[in-house]
Amino acid sequence: MKEINKYIDSVFYNQDPILEEVLRSIKENGMRSISVSPSTGKLLSMLVSISGAKHVLEIGALGGYSGICLARGLGRDGKLTSLELVERYADLAHNNLAKAGFGDQVSYMVGPALESLEQLVGEEKQFDFFFIDADKENYESYLNYCVKLAQNGALIVCDNVLARGTVADDSAEPTKHTEFMKRFNQTVANHPQLESVLMPIGDGLTISRVRK
Ligand SMILES: C[S@@+](CC[C@H](N)C(=O)[O-])C[C@H]1O[C@@H](n2cnc3c(N)ncnc32)[C@H](O)[C@@H]1O
DSSP states (O other), rough: HHHHHHHHHHHHHOOOOOHHHHHHHHTTTTOOOOOOHHHHHHHHHHHHHHHHEEOOOOOOOOOOOHHHHHHHHHHHOOOOEESSSSSHHHHHHHHHHHHOOOOEEEEEEEEHHHHHHHHHTTTOOEEEEEEESSSSGGGHHHHHHHHHEEEEEEEEEEOOGGGGGGGTTSSOOOOOOOOHHHHHHHHHOOOOTTTEEEEEETEEEEEEEEEO
16 A cells, blocks of 8 residues: 555655645644645545535644645635644644635634534534544544535545555554444445445545435
8 A cells, every 4th residue: 555655646746835834834843744645635625626515524634734635626715614623733724724825714613523513513504525534433423423414415535444454454463443444434335325435545535425
């Protein structure tokens, strides 16, 4: 997986000073380098743009790398809502989105995502695109909330579903997320309201279309 992704990124990724600055800011702030891969980011921009989504919900902001990629697909009239546990991460992400020209299109909800999602359901909010990339233990709950908050035809994209390839390789040392992801992938694949596929880009993405 590592070699394939290195190859994909080397052929299809162009220099991107804005995103490279985001990665620098994450390091400078002592945060973990766990943003999506360059090709995953590019795919997010393309999926938002191709689907014509205008109301995007992100779960897990970190320093705003994926946020910028999602916002790039939106156009000037779209909005991104991003859920992040840690206030200073949300502040950095907001700062980075502002530098990239999207400061007025994004809003952050700080705190445990499950609480923010419950609030969004209470407010009867609806979204047409979701990106799940936070604590893996809650992926299944996040998925269920996203289905509740989805318009018919919305896309739900989830990152890290291959757990570094360990879900598909019984001889590999499992990560702490291997079993979660195996179960999660089964749930996504068999969900009655989702039509889904898994793409082995970055750490693996499921892409699901919601039928309501
Ligand atoms: C892998 S990083 C997100 C990377 C980001 N999507 C990107 O590619 O630029 C996961 C993020 O989820 C956040 N997170 C973890 N648990 C959370 C929770 N319960 N609620 C909200 N955010 C959470 C972490 O603080 C971290 O910023």
